[in-house]
Amino acid sequence: MSVLSGKRILLGVSGGIAAYKTASLVRLFIKAGAHVQVIMTPASKDFVTPLTLSTLSKNPVYSTFFNEDEEDEKWNNHVEFGLWADLMLVAPATANTLSKMANGTCDNLLIATYLSAKCPVYFAPAMDLDMYKHPSTIASFQALEQFGNIMIPAESGELASGLSGEGRMAEPENIVAFLEADLESKLPLKEKKILITAGPTYEAIDPVRFIGNHSSGKMGFDIAKSAANLGASVILVSGPTHCVVNHVLIQLVKVTSAQEMYDACHQYYADVDVAIAAAAVADYRPKNVANQKIKKAADNFVIELEKTKDILSSLGENKKQQFLIGFALETENEIENAKAKIQKKNLDLIVLNSLQDEGAGFQKTTNKVTFIDKDFKIEPMELKSKEAVADDILNKVIAHFYE
Numbered sequence: 001m002s003v004l005s006g007k008r009i010l011l012g013v014s015g016g017i018a019a020y021k022t023a024s025l026v027r028l029f030i031k032a033g034a035h036v037q038v039i040m041t042p043a044s045k046d047f048v049t050p051l052t053l054s055t056l057s058k059n060p061v062y063s064t065f066f067n068e069d070e071e072d073e074k075w076n077n078h079v080e081f082g083l084w085a086d087l088m089l090v091a092p093a094t095a096n097t098l099s100k101m102a103n104g105t106c107d108n109l110l111i112a113t114y115l116s117a118k119c120p121v122y123f124a125p126a127m128d129l130d131m132y133k134h135p136s137t138i139a140s141f142q143a144l145e146q147f148g149n150i151m152i153p154a155e156s157g158e159l160a161s162g163l164s165g166e167g168r169m170a171e172p173e174n175i176v177a178f179l180e181a182d183l184e185s186k187l188p189l190k191e192k193k194i195l196i197t198a199g200p201t202y203e204a205i206d207p208v209r210f211i212g213n214h215s216s217g218k219m220g221f222d223i224a225k226s227a228a229n230l231g232a233s234v235i236l237v238s239g240p241t242h243c244v245v246n247h248v249l250i251q252l253v254k255v256t257s258a259q260e261m262y263d264a265c266h267q268y269y270a271d272v273d274v275a276i277a278a279a280a281v282a283d284y285r286p287k288n289v290a291n292q293k294i295k296k297a298a299d300n301f302v303i304e305l306e307k308t309k310d311i312l313s314s315l316g317e318n319k320k321q322q323f324l325i326g327f328a329l330e331t332e333n334e335i336e337n338a339k340a341k342i343q344k345k346n347l348d349l350i351v352l353n354s355l356q357d358e359g360a361g362f363q364k365t366t367n368k369v370t371f372i373d374k375d376f377k378i379e380p381m382e383l384k385s386k387e388a389v390a391d392d393i394l395n396k397v398i399a400h401f402y403e
C-alpha cells in the first residue's frame with residue numbers, strides 16, 4: 001500500500017506546457033488512494049482543461065477567488081483548502097509562480113492557498129533550460145527551500161522550445177516516487193520493529209473440537225495496520241480469525257493454540273522495540289488431547305484443564321529494550337485490577353477495556369479504553385472506532401520514543 005493512501009493532496013497547477021502531464025499525475029495519486037483537490041492558475045487552463053482534472057480528481061477544480069457558477073458557495077476559501085491538505089504540490093511550478101511563491105505576490109487563488117497552507121509544500125519546476133539556470137529562478141528555489149518547501153528537481157531532456165537540457169518537469173511517476181520516498185523517510189516509526197498478538201487461541205479437545213473465544217482479532221489487526229502506516233515493521237502473530245491484512249510492512253504469523261502463539265512470540269521478541277499483546281489467549285487448555293474424535297457416551301462429561309503459559313507475563317520477565325503494552329478486559333474493580341496486571345506482568349502501559357462500557361469488547365467495531373501507564377497515570381478515552389483506538393495506542397508508542 002502506498003504511503004499516499006488516504007492522504008489529502010492539494011495540487012496547484014501553474015501555466016506551463018507540462019500542465020498537460022498533471023492529468024497522469026492526478027490519475028496516479030487517485031490510484032495510490034489519495035484524495036486530490038486541484039487549484040489552477042488562470043494561465044494553466046490554456047494547457048489542460050479544468051474538466052479533465054476535475055473528472056480525474058473526482059472533485060471540482062478551482063482557479064478564482066469567486067465561483068460564478070455556484071449560487072450558495074460563491075467564495076472559494078483558500079484558507080480552508082490550506083488547512084484541509086496533508087501536503088501541497090505545485091506542479092508544474094513555472095518561473096512566474098515560483099517567483100510569486102518566493103515573494104508572496106498573492107494575485108491568484110493558488111498563491112493565496114500556498115500562503116495559507118500549514119502542510120509540507122513540494123514544488124516541481126518546469127521551464128526552459130536558460131530560465132531554469134537564471135539567477136532569479138535560482139534565488140526563488142533558494143528562498144522556497146529556506147521556507148522549508150521541498151523541490152522535486154526538473155529532469156533533463158527535450159524541451160517544448162526544441163532545445164534540450166535541464167528544465168522538464170519530473171515525470172509524473174517520478175514525482176509520485178519522490179513524494180512516497182520523502183514521506184516514508186519521515187514516518188515516525190520507521191526502523192522500529194513491533195510484535196503484535198491478535199485474535200483468539202483454539203485449544204484442542206480432540207481432532208475436531210476445541211475451546212475458543214469470540215475474539216474477532218480486529219483490534220490487533222487495526223493496531224498492526226496503524227503501526228505499519230507509521231513506518232514500523234510489524235510481526236503480527238494471530239490466532240484463527242477472518243481478518244485480512246495486506247501491507248508490505250506486516251508479516252503475518254498464523255498460529256492456533258496458546259503454546260504456538262507463545263513460541264512464535266519468543267522467536268521474534270528479542271529483536272523488537274515494542275510488543276503489544278492484543279490477543280485473547282485461552283487461560284486454560286485440555287490437559288489431555290484425545291487422538292481420535294471423542295464419542296458421546298455418559299450423560300456427563302468432564303474435561304480436565306491445565307493453565308496455558310501467560311505469554312505477556314513471559315515477555316515482561318524477559319523485557320530488555322522493549323516497550324511492552326498489554327490489554328486488560330475487566331468486569332469489576334477495573335482500575336485496581338489493571339494496575340495489578342501492570343506490576344505482575346512488568347508492563348509499560350495497559351489498555352483497559354471495561355465490559356461495563358457500551359460499545360466496547362468482542363465482536364464490536366468500536367472500543368472504549370482507558371490507558372494506565374506504569375506510573376499509574378490514568379487516561380480515560382472516548383468511545384471510538386477500533387481504528388481510532390489503534391491510532392491512540394500508536395501515539396503512545398511514538399510519545400515513548402520521542403518525548
Ligand code: CTP
Binds near residue numbers: 281283311
Ligand atoms: N495474555 C497473554 N497470555 C495469556 C493470557 C493473557 O499474553 N495466557 C495477555 C492478553 O493478550 C492481554 C493480557 O494478557 O494483553 C491480559 O489478559 P486478561 O485475560 O485480561 O488477563 P489475565 O492475565 O488472563 O487475567 P484474568 O483472566 O484473571 O483477568
